[in-house]
Amino acid sequence: MSTIIRRIGQVRLLAYGLVLILVIHLALVAMPSKTITIAAGPESGTYYQNAVAYRKVLEQRGYRVQVVPEKYTETIAGMVNDPKSGIDVGFVAQELRIDRLRNIVSLGDIELEPVFLFARRSLSAQKKIGSFSDLKGLRVVLPPERSVTSQAVSQIFKLCNVSRDNTVIEYRELDDAIRQLEAGKADAGIFMLGADNKLVAGLAKNPELKLIEVGQIDALVKNIPFLQHAVLPAGIYDRERNIPPADVQLLAARVSIIVKKSLPPATVYAVMEAMSEVHRAGNYVSQPREFPSYLGTELPLHPLAPEFYRVGTPWIFNNLPPALANIVDSYLMPMLALWLLVGLRRSVSDVDGFRHFLQMALSLLMLKWLQRRARLGQPFAARETWMLARIERWIARHDKSEAVRQALAELQAGIRRQPG
Template identity: 30%
Template sequence: MKMQKIKFTLFNIRDLLLAFGPVTLMVVIVCGVGYWLVDPAPPRVIDISSGQENGSYERFAKRYAQELQKNQITLRQQISQGSEENLNRISDPDSEIEVGFVRSGSTDEAQAHERGLISLGSLFYEPIWVFYRSPKELTTISQFKGKTVNVGPDGNGVAKLFSQILSVNSMSEEDVTIQKLADTPGTVALLENKVDVLIFSSASDSPLVQMLLQTPGIRLFDFVQAEAYTRRFPFLSHVVLPRGIVDIGKDIPAHDYHLIAPTATLVAHECLHPALMGLLLQAAHRIHSGADWFSRQGEFPSDKYTEIPVAHEAEKFYKNGPPVLQRYLSFWIANFIERMWVVIVALGALFLPLSKIIPPLYVWRIRSRIYRWYGQLRMVEQAIEDVAVGDRQSVAQDQLRNLDEIEEKVNRITIPLSYAEELYGLRSHIHFVRSRVQTMLSAAVEQAAS
């Protein structure tokens, strides 16, 4: 009984599907071709080259991984010696590394363009921290002559920067004894008086910086000529470590310190998917936009302070913020719509003509079930016309049986209630043709009896 009720509805599901079928197939084909032609979906894994263990780069890489995981993107971190090694990994065509932290001054615009490097923006000031042991305060780099200086391992970029600093002080690496211990072993060596000077570049939240600033007997070098350094090396900025910033109660440090600082930049290879660039930029904004010892609220991330060409996606981000759709939708849904907008517009253009074709096609399919039986009725009428008198009785009996079969099949037709009028009209017309045949049969029987 329920099935019978389902059959007599306003719409016939089967005919509706058949009417929409060709159009649906066309839409699927258009979407498939569009999906194949547009940029592929972004991968779910990014490889990043970070820095030394327990260093700022490594800590920030972990925070980026947490942010990206919110959008089901895995950030695989590979430890490195620092900025220089990161730069080489990103530009190496055989490397899987797509992004990394690079210190400003590590390359120039021409080399970056040649190596396929793009900048997603500078992230934070990364001051050059120069800690030393001395009974009195040193005021110039030339006073380091003859001392043992630890500049960190090859690949971190500090050695190259220190060599540049020495050059503008009329010195060379031969004037000092260079050690290349990693930052943590180098700190231990300074505390054990095995090296005289420890130089490294790090963000202000570095545990080593925090610890050394509060260690008795360890001094921080004050770049009183910081402004002059920034004129000689444009990739450097003059920053000030405020008095009391470490501990106001204990007045640590006891006075303002002038420092020179390159900026840490998020550098990627130009083959990185644009959608992932946008996602990394959003993560960078959440991680680096706050104020710290050296930067104001909202100063970073920034498209300034970088000699590497800024990516087009990054320029749009700094100008307009995150993509509009990603402000309201999940990353994957928004990205799909952004990639498929051409197909969506094309389908929108097709919708109007298709909307005029489908309804008539559906109506035709429903009514064709009824109208095709009129051909059978017409054949019955033709069969009883111009029949010889002697054959009328047998022809009439044959056509009555034919009408019974037609009526039986018509009774099994299921159509929506909105088209019931046509069905009942067909039945009345079958009854009309049957009446004509029966009239002819009665006349033939009377004639045979007489």
């Protein structure tokens, strides 16, 4: 008998050990990485400056943040999309082939980046520049050919019949392009940067250069969907000298933040909080609280973004450490329900009415939790599939509640609507 009791004890100990290992494994799987890697543009550009501002906010929330400068800003979307790149977050302001970027989603737009055209004042005596078409025959300097600026300008030039056949177009790294323009080695330069970027302010205040207001803005916007109309206020760079001397009508692109779809919810909320803190004050061409915004983005939106913009960060992510918040979000509800069901079966199995009521309530609770996962586009793992099967069997055998049956029907409809 003592041998049997000892064997039973050993089996129990083994079972408890396996359960403990499973719990630890599930906790480790749910824990988000403490490191966030952001792909930004060149260090003097607006993307990089925004990324540094995000880093400050995120580090206050316990994250380690790496900012990776990338001179070819057109490639950032592909870097975030690549599962092996190690890049979690990036900036985009160009038209994207969404069908080729299935691993990214947008967290919303953060600002407008105008397309600034600066020309040397000495040109005004020789040639009036009032549109992009007037750049024909001149020497024009641009950032790298694979930059967002140059990709946008190439579409503008195509519409305005400006090409290397009729114009000298040079592509240089951002700082070098600006030096070329300031040194008089180029007639004009085009840069897409934040209106409050110090490089733009320096060019605007340079007495040898003139910020050009180009015509045909509305016509260009009609043909290039990711661009829109923006207004730079008079005197914004120097009120005493009134620079610029009048409001300037500009083309501008909406800048969006993209992340990997696989980014844990705690990290997603932290990035959106950083976006809100950095951009809610507005800038030279946007109003306070105009950004961040998800209403204008044409990219697939992260399922958590609309809820965040409506009501903010959920309590558990706002008050718990990121790792604990992710574990609670992933496992607390099903573990609580399972614990209650097991406890009820042992302690109140003789009280059929009370047990039925609690089983119905727990089924509703679990169905609502599963509905939320379905709405967020989160695929069901074996755990969720098992829970759903148990609820379906219980409803089929015992429950006549219309509320539970309706919740189950809504969940099944949501699962059918999921892609794949």
